[in-house]
Amino acid sequence: MTKTKTLTKLSLALTGALLVLFVGCRGADRREFISEIWGDTGGTVVTTDHTTGDSTTEFHSTRVMDRLDLTNVTMDKVNGLNRVHYTMTSTRSSRLRVDARIVWYDANGMELDSDRAPYRNLIIEGHDTVVVTSVAPNARGVKSRLRVRESRYASQ
Numbered sequence: 001m002t003k004t005k006t007l008t009k010l011s012l013a014l015t016g017a018l019l020v021l022f023v024g025c026r027g028a029d030r031r032e033f034i035s036e037i038w039g040d041t042g043g044t045v046v047t048t049d050h051t052t053g054d055s056t057t058e059f060h061s062t063r064v065m066d067r068l069d070l071t072n073v074t075m076d077k078v079n080g081l082n083r084v085h086y087t088m089t090s091t092r093s094s095r096l097r098v099d100a101r102i103v104w105y106d107a108n109g110m111e112l113d114s115d116r117a118p119y120r121n122l123i124i125e126g127h128d129t130v131v132v133t134s135v136a137p138n139a140r141g142v143k144s145r146l147r148v149r150e151s152r153y154a155s156q
Helices: 003-024 027-038 062-067
Strands: 044-049 055-059 068-078 081-090 096-105 120-124 129-135 143-150
Touching (some): 081 143
Antiparallel strands (some): 096 120
């Protein structure tokens, strides 16, 4: 048998084994498998209503939830605009890389100036605390939403 045919058969066998492993997984296991390979982009979402002072947290990634605690949310005003401070603490002793962004919404739930709010890469040392702050782009900004996801960069 030629070297090319052997490599082709080996590659087909490996592809078939991975396919069987992937297809045979239950849905939740498959999502976890995908998350381990490509990274979980769901992250954690914290929504804060600046008129009522209420905050809600949604966990879309157990990896982020298990590694980072939202320890405080404070609000104030600067030059008549709402400002929010989200305090997060690493629960791990090792370095953690996450991407975070804060987006502002008006009273009707419409996003305000989304181009202004790119994800920022944060490096949080073991058991360290960081504060992410944002000011509303205009006076209509009455709700803010913090999104934290696992960074796509290596965790070195």
